[in-house]
Amino acid sequence: MLGLVSLFMDLSSELIHSLLPIFLVSGLGASVLAVGVIEGVAEATALIVKVFSGAISDALGRRKGLLLAGYGLAALSKPLFPLAHSAGMVFAARFIDRIGKGIRGAPRDALVADITPAEIRGAAFGLRQSMDTVGAILGPGLAVVLMLVFTDIRHVLWFAVVPGVVAMGLLFWGVREARPVSSTSRLARRFDSSGRGQPAVDCPPSRLIRWSTARDFGAAYWRVVAIGTVFTLARFSEAFLILRGQDMGLSAAWAPVVLIVMSLFFTLSAYPAGWLSDRMPRTAVLAAGLVLLVCADLALAVTSGGIWLLLAGAALWGLHMGFSQGILAAMVADTTPKDMKGTAFGIFNLASGVCMLLASVLAGWLWQSWGPSATFLAGAVFAVIALLALGMPAGRGRAV
Numbered sequence: 001m002l003g004l005v006s007l008f009m010d011l012s013s014e015l016i017h018s019l020l021p022i023f024l025v026s027g028l029g030a031s032v033l034a035v036g037v038i039e040g041v042a043e044a045t046a047l048i049v050k051v052f053s054g055a056i057s058d059a060l061g062r063r064k065g066l067l068l069a070g071y072g073l074a075a076l077s078k079p080l081f082p083l084a085h086s087a088g089m090v091f092a093a094r095f096i097d098r099i100g101k102g103i104r105g106a107p108r109d110a111l112v113a114d115i116t117p118a119e120i121r122g123a124a125f126g127l128r129q130s131m132d133t134v135g136a137i138l139g140p141g142l143a144v145v146l147m148l149v150f151t152d153i154r155h156v157l158w159f160a161v162v163p164g165v166v167a168m169g170l171l172f173w174g175v176r177e178a179r180p181v182s183s184t185s186r187l188a189r190r191f192d193s194s195g196r197g198q199p200a201v202d203c204p205p206s207r208l209i210r211w212s213t214a215r216d217f218g219a220a221y222w223r224v225v226a227i228g229t230v231f232t233l234a235r236f237s238e239a240f241l242i243l244r245g246q247d248m249g250l251s252a253a254w255a256p257v258v259l260i261v262m263s264l265f266f267t268l269s270a271y272p273a274g275w276l277s278d279r280m281p282r283t284a285v286l287a288a289g290l291v292l293l294v295c296a297d298l299a300l301a302v303t304s305g306g307i308w309l310l311l312a313g314a315a316l317w318g319l320h321m322g323f324s325q326g327i328l329a330a331m332v333a334d335t336t337p338k339d340m341k342g343t344a345f346g347i348f349n350l351a352s353g354v355c356m357l358l359a360s361v362l363a364g365w366l367w368q369s370w371g372p373s374a375t376f377l378a379g380a381v382f383a384v385i386a387l388l389a390l391g392m393p394a395g396r397g398r399a400v
Contacts, residue, residue: 004174008167009071010135011142013097014263015160016081018140018256020090021239022246023081023153030087032243036364038087039237040357042094047353049102051346057107064171070104071171073097075164082157105349118334120278133270135163136263140256147253221335221344225351227286228328230389232355234293234382236363236375238262241314244300244372248310261311262318269322277327282334283390289323290387292316297380301373 024030024038053066060066073096080093139160146156238259245258277285299305299313329345336344359382366374 005071005167005171006132007135007138008163008170009074010132011139012078012135012160012162012164012167013074014136014139014259015143015146015163016078016139016157017239018143018242018259019147019153019156019252020081020094021242022252022255023157024087024090025243026252027153028084028087028090031364031368033361033364033368034087035239035243036237036360036362036367038091038094039239040360040364041091042098043237043360044353044357045095046098046101046105047349047356049099050105050349050353051343053103053105053107053346063107066107067104067171068168070100070102071168073100073103075100075161075168078161078164079158081160082154102349105345133263133267137260137267140259140263143256144253144260147256151253153252217336217340217344217347221332224328224331224335225348227386227389228332228348229351229355230382230386231290231324231328232352233359234290234297234379234386235320236356236359236379238317239360240363240367240372240375241300241317243367244313244376245310247372248307250307250310258310258314261314262321265315265318266321267318269319270326273323274326274330277330282327282331285323286327286331287387287390289320289327290383290390292320292323293383294380294387296320297376297383301376301380303373 021035021039024035025032030038053070057063057066077093077097077100080096081090084090084093142159143156146159147153150156241258241262242255245255246252250257273285273289293316296313296316296319299309299316302309305312328348332344332348333341359379362378363375366378
């Protein structure tokens with residue numbers, strides 16, 4: 001049921017995101033640099049908020065309340081996009097939407113880690129990624145169909161409200177609360193003889209969001225954080241893929257096809273990559289993802305390859321996502337204590353959020369100053385740096 005919730009909300013969000021860069025540039029007159037700033041701040045906000053939601057979910061030992069708050073904010077933001085008449089209003093809508101994503105993201109990932117045995121954890125995260133991206137395929141596909149029918153982007157954006165409402169209904173009535181994360185840890189709930197739960201008094205929630213928490217994590221975890229941050233510098237917002245499609249000659253109605261191709265290959269590769277990472281070193285699978293990202297950037301940097309090379313670049317981008325996103329999540333889960341996984345995902349996403357902001361702003365500045373090829377070539381350079389960092393000696397130990 002939670003997979004269906006994600007599917008409908010992703011359908012709603014991706015319908016908007018597949019048209020938003022064109023709406024900003026062509027409809028509202030925003031610059032590509034402005035698109036980079038809006039997308040960078042929005043995506044960074046989602047990642048940074050996860051540090052608090054993850055820690056709070058560890059303290060409460062319950063996830064559904066945070067999921068309701070996160071998905072609720074996302075649903076409420078949907079009508080703001082078609083009502084927007086300036087880039088500032090779009091920025092506000094994206095900000096609210098991404099706060100909602102940040103609130104729900106880390107508790108959801110921590111829940112997957114809580115209930116999944118270590119020996120199949122890579123496959124579990126890969127399966128979750130695959131289910132999430134089904135909506136990411138349907139959303140742009142619906143955008144193409146609606147744009148061919150209505151041609152007006154504002155009219156099409158209104159259709160995103162419906163699946164957002166459906167997602168909230170499924171979550172509220174169809175998803176049952178999970179049991180507390182751990183009944184024995186300092187982050188769990190303590191039960192008296194009557195069976196009524198009371199919060200543990202020896203670990204106040206404020207403790208969980210202090211930087212002193214970092215002392216509980218080992219070198220292996222911080223190595224994963226370092227690799228993830230450099231990796232994020234190489235993977236700026238997918239909004240630039242849509243703009244690249246328009247730059248290569250696709251109309252506003254057909255530009256979302258780029259995201260359809262990317263999401264399709266992401267979906268097809270996420271579970272197999274996760275399954276593979278359970279049977280060989282995860283770093284080897286992640287290295288393959290980085291090589292795919294370099295190839296994608298090089299394909300997208302070429303100006304004379306035509307639409308087919310553009311779609312090949314989008315497909316390689318999707319494959320790199322499948323070979324990296326679930327793998328990084330599994331690596332975080334592997335290297336952190338069982339009762340601290342929500343906080344671990346939060347800190348990881350805090351670092352990634354800062355880098356996502358820098359990456360998207362840099363991508364927009366390079367595009368505006370030197371053209372789209374410079375943006376994708378810079379991404380390839382950062383991917384190579386991340387690949388070199390991945391080859392550095394690893395810390396010992398795996399916490400499950």
